[in-house]
Amino acid sequence: xxxxxxxxxxxxxxxxxxxxxxxxxxxxxxxxxxxxxxxxxxxxxxxxxxxxxxxxxxxxxxxxxxxxxxxxxxxxxxxxxxxxxxxxxxxxxx
Amino acid sequence: xxxxxxxxxxxxxxxxxxxxxxxxxxxxxxxxxxxxxxxxxxxxxxxxxxxxxxxxxxxxxxxxxxxxxxxxxxxxxxxxxxxxxxxxxxxxxxxxxxxxxxxxxxxxxxxxxxxxxxxxxxxxxxxxxxxxxxxxxxxxxxxxxxxxxxxxxxxxxxxxxxxxxxxxxxxxxxxxxxxxxxxxxxxxxxxxxxxxxxxxxxxxxxxxxxxxxxxxxxxxxxxxxxxxxxxxxxxxxxxxxxxxxx
Numbered sequence: 001x002x003x004x005x006x007x008x009x010x011x012x013x014x015x016x017x018x019x020x021x022x023x024x025x026x027x028x029x030x031x032x033x034x035x036x037x038x039x040x041x042x043x044x045x046x047x048x049x050x051x052x053x054x055x056x057x058x059x060x061x062x063x064x065x066x067x068x069x070x071x072x073x074x075x076x077x078x079x080x081x082x083x084x085x086x087x088x089x090x091x092x093x094x
Numbered sequence: 095x096x097x098x099x100x101x102x103x104x105x106x107x108x109x110x111x112x113x114x115x116x117x118x119x120x121x122x123x124x125x126x127x128x129x130x131x132x133x134x135x136x137x138x139x140x141x142x143x144x145x146x147x148x149x150x151x152x153x154x155x156x157x158x159x160x161x162x163x164x165x166x167x168x169x170x171x172x173x174x175x176x177x178x179x180x181x182x183x184x185x186x187x188x189x190x191x192x193x194x195x196x197x198x199x200x201x202x203x204x205x206x207x208x209x210x211x212x213x214x215x216x217x218x219x220x221x222x223x224x225x226x227x228x229x230x231x232x233x234x235x236x237x238x239x240x241x242x243x244x245x246x247x248x249x250x251x252x253x254x255x256x257x258x259x260x261x262x263x264x265x266x267x268x269x270x271x272x273x274x275x276x277x278x279x280x281x282x283x284x285x286x287x288x289x290x291x292x293x294x295x296x297x298x299x300x301x302x303x304x305x306x307x308x309x310x311x312x313x314x315x316x317x318x319x320x321x322x323x324x325x326x327x328x329x330x331x332x333x334x335x336x337x338x339x340x
Binding site for chain 2: 029086
């Protein structure tokens with residue numbers, strides 16, 4: 001059981017992400033910052049944002065590329081760490 | 095009775111498909127005074143956090159890799175937008191693990207770094223709202239995770255459960271504080287700040303819960319892995335809260 005604990009936990013995370021996709025398959029799964037705009041507009045229709053983003057990704061493709069890049073940098077380091085620790089432990093026992 | 099509960103959950107999910115959550119406050123969406131207030135509020139935390147990180151690098155160079163690992167964890171989790179039960183997507187923060195291992199001050203710095211990256215390159219969050227977002231993600235999320243971890247440990251429950259609860263509740267705290275910041279800036283003309291808070295909190299409440307659970311589970315996975323490979327050095331840090339002063 002202990003041996004497979006991480007596998008089970010990771011499967012749960014995958015399930016948590018996958019179940020909504022199947023169960024609620026008609027939904028848009030839009031990202032969400034725009035929802036706040038609507039609430040702000042409802043409460044205070046006169047509010048105008050006083051600053052715009054300096055640069056926005058020109059398309060959703062470019063945006064997802066940059067998000068993937070961010071995740072890849074993080075995952076790359078985690079992989080390095082895992083390999084390093086594993087190698088160090090194996091080196092010690094060998 | 096169970097059927098009724100299940101029915102109402104299903105009804106909520108079907109009827110409210112547009113509910114999505116307010117990850118970070120968008121560029122320009124806090125009035126100037128509020129933006130500067132949160133910036134000022136977060137500066138002392140960042141100053142102490144940078145000091146702590148320098149302390150780790152100078153006095154405990156063997157923990158450098160561990161610091162890199164918790165930073166990488168924040169990068170990965172805050173980049174992955176996952177679908178949630180409400181039919182919208184949101185992402186976790188990954189900040190809880192760093193708060194448990196290095197203290198909430200360090201978490202504030204890590205949140206600040208990721209948020210600068212996302213504000214400049216992804217138009218996600220913003221420079222003018224950076225202070226408020228760093229406060230909710232790093233300070234509120236980090237502090238909550240840290241206190242929950244210590245509290246659960248003091249209560250004598252297992253370290254694994256402590257990690258799970260700390261990461262999950264830290265994640266939720268971030269979004270509650272975001273809703274609080276927005277409601278103070280935009281009080282409802284009738285119901286005031288309280289009514290506003292429920293409106294803003296309602297935007298993400300349901301969406302964020304499964305994501306907070308995912309964040310807790312993933313933090314336990316990393317915790318298990320840490321124990322497998324790095325047990326001695328790690329337990330040393332965790333059991334002595336004073337070690338955070340490094």
